[in-house]
Amino acid sequence: MKPHAELDTLVIGGGVVGMSVAYGLARAGERVRLLDEGDDAFRAARGNFGLVWVQGKGLDRPAYARWTLAAAQQWHAFAQELAQHSGVDVELSQIGGLILCMDEAELAQRAAGLAAVRQQLGQPYPFEVLDLKQLRALSPLVGPDVAGAVFCPLDGHVSPLRLLHALFKSFQNLGGELCAGMPVEAIEQRGGVFHVRTGHTEHVAAKLVLAAGLGNRVLAPMVGLEAPVKPVRGQILVTERVQPFLRHPSLHVRQTGEGVVQIGDSKEDVGLDDGTTLAQLARIAERAMRCFPLLKQVNIVRTWGALRVMSPDGFPIYQASTACPGAFVVTCHSGVTLASQHAGALADWIQGGTEPADISGFKAERFHV
CATH class of the missing domain: 3.50.50.60 (FAD/NAD(P)-binding domain)
Structure with a gap:
């Protein structure tokens, strides 16, 4: 039995x-x-x-x-x-997301990759390539070092x-x-x-x-x-609360519903070490400030590292x-x-x-x- x-x-x-x-x-x-x-x-x-x-x-x-x-x-x-079911608002904002590119070559490479995905799919796969002027219509405080961005209307973020x-x-x-x-x-x-x-x-x-x-x-x-699977570390910086300035999240910078800014841009093969390093945090912060110069005047209140779960x-x-x-x-x-x-x-x-x-x-x- x-x-x-x-x-x-x-x-x-x-x-x-x-x-x-x-x-x-x-x-x-x-x-x-x-x-x-x-x-x-x-x-x-x-x-x-x-x-x-x-x-x-x-x-x-x-x-x-x-x-x-x-x-x-x-x-x-x-x-x-x-x-x-829960009474909890997950703070979904799904009005589109941006990948900011620092030069024309990076922008062209991103656009070519998305065009290839769309061709392979054979179905609607919406995205738009934006120059700096078009990008600033969506995100006015983007810095002059940014060449442009790729925008996808399906992207968004939650808490x-x-x-x-x-x-x-x-x-x-x-x-x-x-x-x-x-x-x-x-x-x-x-x-x-x-x-x-x-x-x-x-x-x-x-x-x-x-x-x-x-x-x-x-x-x-x-x-x-x-x-x-193996661990891949990512490091994140979190700022103090600031006035809303970033409606559309980017791949590396997003502003939460509470007004804090999260910044992350690292992939490190360091085993089970989930700590942070000054060198990586400085690199992450430097790029973020080039993308959004107003961040130069904003205080970082905490940092952390976490381990992504990655297959080969x-x-x-x-x-x-x-x-x-x-x-x-x-x-x-x-x-x-x-x-x-x-x-x-x-x-x-x-x-x-x-x-x-x-x-x-x-x-x-x-x-x-």
């Missing part, structure tokens, strides 16, 4: 990716428990910039461009739904902390169970159900979702899967286990942008639906070719 599973699905990982999947499953009526390691984990969500971003994603990978495009197009409805809060509250209000401070020690599939041990507690579930970020490297092999090619890993049917691995570095898809089409697949066509090429076997 098949052992009784106390849960439909157990989700491991309480960052934006795990919470989005857990919320989607709970919304569908499943009995879901989420295990979160706690604040000692190297949490990518801590340093998330909060962008909902389309432009530049998916060059030579049209399936990923489609997946991202669909996610961005669903974000308004997703934000409204979270507000209804990543408010998003996590909304996901937590919505999940719990829909009957989901959150267990914090529970690092996973062992996973077994016996009699067709999963037994997951955390300390002296055993959790039994019919399905299992691994969304533990860097922790997936260790957890995935326990269910016959792979997650060859930078694209997600979505895979169901054949060795342990019912187990899934989900990992990506664009958890905010893709949250609507993770709560929607991906959760539908995990629940027992058809695998979305656009994610079929994102299995770990691609790294062995």
